Amino acid sequence: MEKSSRLTLADYRAIHRLVGECRELGDDVTCWQQHLIEVLAGLTGGSIGFVGEMEGFRSKRPKHLSQAEWGWSCESDRAGYFAGFADYVRNPESYETERVCRRWFLVEDGISLSRTQLFDDRRWEATKEFQDIFRPLGARNALWCNRSIPGAAGDFSLGIHLMRAGRPRDFNARERAVVYETQAALAPLVGGPLAQVCDPSPAALPPQARRVLQCLLEGDGDKQIAARMKLSRYTVNQYMKVVFRHFRVRSRAELMARWIRRGWSVRSIP
Structure with missing residues (x-):
């Protein structure tokens, strides 16, 4: 991960405030995840965002246990995205970002990655995910961050995914650092102050x-x-x-x- 010194004091204050707000909502997994992705998108300039708990990501058998979403401009865009996402859930290994991101996350748990760090334009435009999911939304760039949940009995992780629709610029080092630091602060709280999917609310x-x-x-x-x-x-x-x-x-x-x-x-x- 690039040095988080790129963050300003205001960034750290915003992250601290967001973590505290999530803790206040922590008894309800849907509420704290929804609040997290809405605020995080605002802090990083993401136009569409997702956050959720996942099982089996590192063992190549990903199972999405929860997903909060934010930012849809219309229902048709949302429906089109989830049509493509349903295929991803059935066949994750057919998507190149799944394989590439896993390799990075196995080396550095919680690393925050932007699209241009993973693919040049030509390679990206040839991927199934760009053609089936990003292109219909008018989106070119994205950010992925996945971090293991400490103390969880198994391969459980918290994933954050942000997209930029209609904007040419990719997520920069500061924006990646905001997600990285937020994720690093939140993941250890999941299963404690922050409810997991399986917890009664x-x-x-x-x-x-x-x-x-x-x-x-x-x-x-x-x-x-x-x-x-x-x-x-x-x-x-x-x-x-x-x-x-x-x-x-x-x-x-x-x-x-x-x-x-x-x-x-x-x-x-x-």
Whole structure:
């Protein structure tokens, strides 16, 4: 990776702020990933962006577990892109960027790569991905960044992909560094303060169960929760069972331990 000294103090502040905002949204994988790609596109001048969790990238069996997207100007562009993306998911090895990026990432985990670092114009225009995906969007340049998730049990990584539609200039060293530093700060948080795809989210609970969860985390007992919510203790107990099942815990102590381990706050409950 080129030296991150190309970043300004304002860049570092923006990255720090973005990581903090993602942590605030961290209990919901869709929310924090959506916010990440929207802000990151703004910081780098990307016109279309994607971020998601992937399994098996380094073992040549990539499986996309989640994907947040941003920047479509119209639904037809989006539909055309995903038609091509569906073919990529079925046949990733037929796409040259898949093979080339993997070689780079195996050498330096988390490296941020631009299109012109990987392909000259002539070679790029001959690729299947340019013809089937980029060209219909009027896009020539792109950025790829993939970083392993530390501590994950298996080949799991967080991938960021940005494209420039209708703009001739490729992503420069500063913009690549912004993505690199952001990714380096976020990847270690996935599975902790930042939820993974497989993690249960408070947002998936019914509204009343979320209120019970909030009361539990604030230290209220059954009687206090019933009074606060104007419910019977029996009804509160049923909602508690819903909460425990959702988070795969068996007691308040386990629930609190899980919450603390994740680094969440009561404020993160939607």
